[in-house]
Amino acid sequence: MQTKRTIFPNKLLPYALLAPQLAVTLIFFIWPAAQAVKSSFEREDPFGFRTTFIWFENYARLFAEAGYVNSLSKTAVFAVSVTLLSMTLSLILAVAVNRVLRSNRAYTTLLVWPYAVAPVVVGILWWFMFNPTIGIAPYVLRSMGIAWNHRVDGNQAMIFVVIAASWKQISYNFLFFVAGLQSVPQSLTEAAAIDGAGPFKRFWTIVFPLLSPTTFFLLIVNINYAMFDTFGLIDATTSGGPNQATNILVYKVYADGFLGLNIGSSAAQSVVLMLIVIVLTAVQFRFIERRVQY
Amino acid sequence: MVENRPLLAILTHLVLIVGVVIVVFPVYLAFIASTHGSGDFMRGLVPLLPGPHLIENYGKMLTEGISTAGAPPLWIMLTNSLIIAIIIAVGKIAISLLSAYAIVFFKFPFRMLAFWIIFITLMLPVEVRIIPTFAVVANLGLLNSYVGLTLPLIASATATFLFRQFFLTVPDELMEAARVDGAGPMKFFRDILLPLSRTNIAALFVILFIYGWVQYLWPLLVTTDSKYYTVVMGIKRLAATADSEPQWNFVMAAVMLAMLPPVLVVIFMQRLFVKGLVETEK
Numbered sequence: 001m002q003t004k005r006t007i008f009p010n011k012l013l014p015y016a017l018l019a020p021q022l023a024v025t026l027i028f029f030i031w032p033a034a035q036a037v038k039s040s041f042e043r044e045d046p047f048g049f050r051t052t053f054i055w056f057e058n059y060a061r062l063f064a065e066a067g068y069v070n071s072l073s074k075t076a077v078f079a080v081s082v083t084l085l086s087m088t089l090s091l092i093l094a095v096a097v098n099r100v101l102r103s104n105r106a107y108t109t110l111l112v113w114p115y116a117v118a119p120v121v122v123g124i125l126w127w128f129m130f131n132p133t134i135g136i137a138p139y140v141l142r143s144m145g146i147a148w149n150h151r152v153d154g155n156q157a158m159i160f161v162v163i164a165a166s167w168k169q170i171s172y173n174f175l176f177f178v179a180g181l182q183s184v185p186q187s188l189t190e191a192a193a194i195d196g197a198g199p200f201k202r203f204w205t206i207v208f209p210l211l212s213p214t215t216f217f218l219l220i221v222n223i224n225y226a227m228f229d230t231f232g233l234i235d236a237t238t239s240g241g242p243n244q245a246t247n248i249l250v251y252k253v254y255a256d257g258f259l260g261l262n263i264g265s266s267a268a269q270s271v272v273l274m275l276i277v278i279v280l281t282a283v284q285f286r287f288i289e290r291r292v293q294y
Numbered sequence: 295m296v297e298n299r300p301l302l303a304i305l306t307h308l309v310l311i312v313g314v315v316i317v318v319f320p321v322y323l324a325f326i327a328s329t330h331g332s333g334d335f336m337r338g339l340v341p342l343l344p345g346p347h348l349i350e351n352y353g354k355m356l357t358e359g360i361s362t363a364g365a366p367p368l369w370i371m372l373t374n375s376l377i378i379a380i381i382i383a384v385g386k387i388a389i390s391l392l393s394a395y396a397i398v399f400f401k402f403p404f405r406m407l408a409f410w411i412i413f414i415t416l417m418l419p420v421e422v423r424i425i426p427t428f429a430v431v432a433n434l435g436l437l438n439s440y441v442g443l444t445l446p447l448i449a450s451a452t453a454t455f456l457f458r459q460f461f462l463t464v465p466d467e468l469m470e471a472a473r474v475d476g477a478g479p480m481k482f483f484r485d486i487l488l489p490l491s492r493t494n495i496a497a498l499f500v501i502l503f504i505y506g507w508v509q510y511l512w513p514l515l516v517t518t519d520s521k522y523y524t525v526v527m528g529i530k531r532l533a534a535t536a537d538s539e540p541q542w543n544f545v546m547a548a549v550m551l552a553m554l555p556p557v558l559v560v561i562f563m564q565r566l567f568v569k570g571l572v573e574t575e576k
Binding site for chain 2: 020028039092127136179
């Protein structure tokens with residue numbers, strides 16, 4: 001790993017400088033994570049007097065449980081839908097902003113602020129719009145002959161959380177796509193235009209391939225977002241229901257562990273989630289490393 | 295623009311306007327709802343134009359709150375959110391600056407290990423270690439305190455990376471010159487490195503302030519005393535009424551007030567915010 005050519009010779013100072021960050025990390029990150037791994041291999045008796053080491057039994061039971069398999073598949077559907085929806089919309093908006101030079105700033109400002117809205121608040125905003133009794137969306141849908149009640153209908157509940165979660169993420173994706181588009185050399189598109197390629201052809205054959213690093217990066221970030229940062233949104237709107245239809249993994253780990261007090265199962269779920277984050281982070285970093293070398 | 299196509303230009307603006315409407319509409323509706331009296335929601339559809347109760351609703355929420363929801367007045371929750379967001383942002387920046395400085399400007403045993411321990415925090419978001427982290431905080435007696443609300447969130451791998459990246463670009467000559475002039479490591483850090491990092495610090499502050507403000511799960515776990523509620527978790531309590539419809543006009547007034555500070559930060563600090571975002575990506 002890199003350092004400076006010249007360095008300070010102090011022996012103890014660097015440890016003192018690192019101490020605050022390392023202390024917080026060890027006490028609140030590493031130790032709890034190790035505890036989670038440990039209790040995922042244990043069973044506690046109902047009164048908490050005795051714990052027995054049971055190897056992989058918690059995991060085996062977890063994957064045999066219909067609720068968990070359901071939660072896995074709901075999470076996959078949710079993450080893929082949010083990623084696709086928010087990335088498609090923001091790419092369209094970014095391309096459009098990139099074309100209008102003068103009003104660029106105004107549009108950008110109007111599009112980026114949802115980044116700062118908390119997922120819970122996003123949930124409540126959309127819940128209000130889709131509220132079956134007074135919401136405007138069900139009112140419009142009713143006039144089109146669709147009965148909307150995401151408190152009863154599982155598929156509608158999923159559509160609802162996907163829309164709300166995507167709404168928040170559009171701003172983030174938009175910024176990165178705009179940054180990506182601005183780094184596409186003008187000379188390339190100009191040359192293609194002279195060769196007679198129209199705007200759509202130019203986009204698909206030149207601009208879009210050059211955007212692929214950004215797209216890939218956003219893909220990972222969005223999956224991460226949908227899987228972990230949407231806890232508040234789910235908690236404020238559907239609470240995993242109706243009938244487990246929106247019970248994504250992070251919500252389930254909270255519900256089982258904190259509300260249901262099933263420590264062993266919740267710990268095993270935590271470990272599975274950790275593995276997922278590790279994979280996502282590793283992919284992200286491999287990619288960033290590669291791109292930095294260009 | 296490569297060529298002039300009026301039709302395409304119109305289409306472009308149309309796309310953008312539709313996008314802006316989609317992004318703004320939910321908030322418009324929330325604002326409208328927050329200006330009405332409670333009775334206006336009985337008609338079966340939300341009103342689409344502002345009502346006359348704006349000041350009354352916001353005033354009531356700020357000073358008294360709604361008693362049935364068990365949440366304190368909004369000004370208390372807003373103050374808590376502000377305190378917490380600032381502690382988190384300042385704390386993350388401070389300890390990351392120090393760690394990055396140690397890693398870049400010193401050579402010592404276990405440097406790689408320290409770097410990796412910090413790196414690992416990226417892979418352990420609160421959501422995946424809920425119960426054991428809660429247990430640690432409870433054992434330390436930090437429930438219902440600002441320390442408990444902020445300290446466990448303060449480690450930051452991304453901020454450390456960002457500063458490390460930036461420090462590596464600082465020319466070696468600067469430090470050599472400082473040493474020749476007899477400056478010790480802390481003097482160099484304070485008088486040269488910190489002023490150079492000013493824009494990076496500001497950009498990061500914007501991002502981390504928002505990060506602190508929107509925290510939900512962690513405050514939900516560690517606070518039972520309403521004195522420490524943050525506005526983001528308080529709102530859930532206002533909206534979650536078991537059997538009856540929530541009092542939408544008041545809930546939406548709270549939503550508007552909870553959204554305003556971080557959104558204003560993004561809008562007014564846009565340049566810094568974008569810089570911070572695009573750089574933390576690395």
